[in-house]
Amino acid sequence: MTYRTIEAVIGNTSLVELVRLPDETIRARNNVILGKLEGNNPAGSVKDRAALSMVRGAEQRGRIRPGDVLIEATSGNTGIALAMVAALRGYRMVLLMPEDVSEERCRSMAAYGAEIILTPAKGGMECARDIAAQMEQEGRGIVLDQFSNPDNPLAHYEGTGPEIWRETQGRVTHFVSAMGTTGTIVGVSRFLKEQNSTVQIVGVQPDEGSRIPGIRKWADGYLPAFFEPSRIDRTESVGQATAEAAARRLAAIEGIFCGISAGGACAVAMRIAREVENATIVFVICDRGDRYLSTGAFPA
Template sequence: MIYPIITENIGKTPLVRLVRLLDESIRERNNVILGKLEGNNPAGSVKDRAALSMITGAERRGQICRGDVLIEATSGNTGIALAMTAACRGYRMMLVMPEDVSLERRQSMRAYGAELILTPVQGGMEFARDAAKQMAREGRGVVLDQFSNPDNPLAHYQTTGPEIWNGTTGAVTHFVSAMGTTGTIMGVSRYLKERNADVQIVGVQPEDGARIPGIRKWPEQYLPAFFEAHRIDRTECVSQTDAEVTARQLAAVEGVFCGISAGGACAVALRIAHEVENSTIAFIVCDRGDRYLSTGAFPA
């Protein structure tokens, strides 16, 4: 018998249909809403895919080898995924992040053996990204850089996109995803559009003032290097309240306990379902809700 190692269980996550959250209007329009449960990945999020792709890609190119120090700026899920992958492949992981990252996320990263460097919350992810690059210039390690590394969207072109296409037998009409590094939406868009150019790709950004983990609206100079605006047909903004309320509803009504960015993506999927007919709308459930218990998003 040949048994898989932990990273060989990344991907092939469930695609589940929402039932009770759909109102009569959506049902009358004959629309289906599907959530891709990325919290079922070994380290608990969609970022497992990109983490494995970036590390194995760097290994193939000879940029890193076992025992090296890896550095990454992250708001949480990528850090957890990289820490897991680094642990099982023999790397030391240093993660740079704003100091307001949830306690559960920090504890998860440390559990995998990562070293954490916290940056001022006022500087946001932009400051953390600059700090990580400065550490690399000082020779303290290799930055994988999820914001410019083409292996990030490649992971979703090779795995997430095909899984959604095959899971719907090609019936998907809309794909909705929160936009952080934009790796997920770039890779999935490329794959789905190659199969059917009419599939609508919808990006989700936060409304001004909202701080939703995993969803960002980047200043021009910090836009991810692989971001291509033409791959997105429509961009929708979501409020902090709508994202959190929808996340709570997904847990209490559908039994899908997910994070806040997934709540935002679902809110937009529901918005679209009130406009279209005979459509199959898939959205990314980025991670699990237990990562956010200390934030107050799920009151006791």
Template structure:
């Protein structure tokens, strides 16, 4: 008999209808809001796709081999995903992350055997990225670099985008994604635009002064090299309060328990549904809410 390995459980996540979150206005306008449940991946987020792609493709090119040490700066989900793939493929993993990110994320990375280096909150992800570069220069390991590695968006071009096109039977009109490393939105946008150039690609980023894990508005010097502004038709800003409120609302009205960046993307999808007619709007539910319990967003 042939049994699947955990690798085979990455991807092919459900695309579900959210009939209540858009309210009566979305119904009146005959709009559909669909969420792609990336929390169903084995390490719990959309980043499982990119992590698997970056490690296995680097292996295939002969850049890395089992037993090597890998380094990555991460705000959480990519780190957890890389820790999982490193464990399944036989690598040592060093992850650098700002000290203010949730305890659940740190513990998840450690559970997979990763070494965690906490960086000052004041330096944000920029400091973590700079330190990772320095560690690589010191010969402590190899950076996969989710921010510049084309294998990140390629994972979504080859899997996430085709799944959305397949499951909507080509009826998608708008795609919404939070923008962090931008790998998801870049890969999906490229695929969907090749199928139908009229599909609108909408990115969600935090308002000035808002801190939403997984979504960033990068300073120009740190803008991910994989990001191509021409692939995004519209960028919407989301406040931290709106994203957190939407996270709670999704849980109690739709039974979808997701993270704050996913809720930010949903907030944008709902806004669109109140402006459009006859639209099929897909957003990425990039992870699960249990990763944020210690933050107080979901009070008991």
């Protein structure tokens, strides 16, 4: 018999309907809200897809081979996913991230054997990205670069998008996703728009001053290279308090224990559901809530 490895169970995550959060207004408008449970991936987030895609792509092009050192700047989930893939395919992983990321994410990366370099919190992800690029220039490893690597959105064009289309039997009318690297939203948009150009693609960004893990509003010089504004029909802002409250409600009312970015995406999906009719709205539940217990978002 041939058995599957851990990478074979990345993707094909469940799509579940919210049954208690939607209010009477949403029900009266005959709308359905569905969450894509990306926390069910083996390393716990949607980034498992991109991590495997980037490593495989680099291997196929002969850019990397087992034993090499991989370097990546991350705010958490991509680093955990890359650490997992590096472990199972034989690479050394060095991860750079701001020192204010949650303790759970640091420990998860270390558990997979990654070396962690913390960068100044005030510099944010931009500082971590600059240091990673400098390390590569010094010959200390190879940066796959989730922010410019086309294999990132490709993972969602080939996987996430087709899964949503299949699971909704083509009924999806709106797709809502937090915007970090923008790989998920760009790849899914490309696929869904090819199937039905009227599907609305909604990006979620943080309000000014909000710090929501996994959701970013980049300065022009740091915009992901593959980001295509034309693939986004609408951008909605969400505050940190709103995102955290929605994450707590998803856990306490729907039994979906998810991260804060998923709470933000859910809040926007609910916002849209109060405006439209006869819609099937899909939002991405990027990861699991246990990754954020030390942040105070889920008080005891």
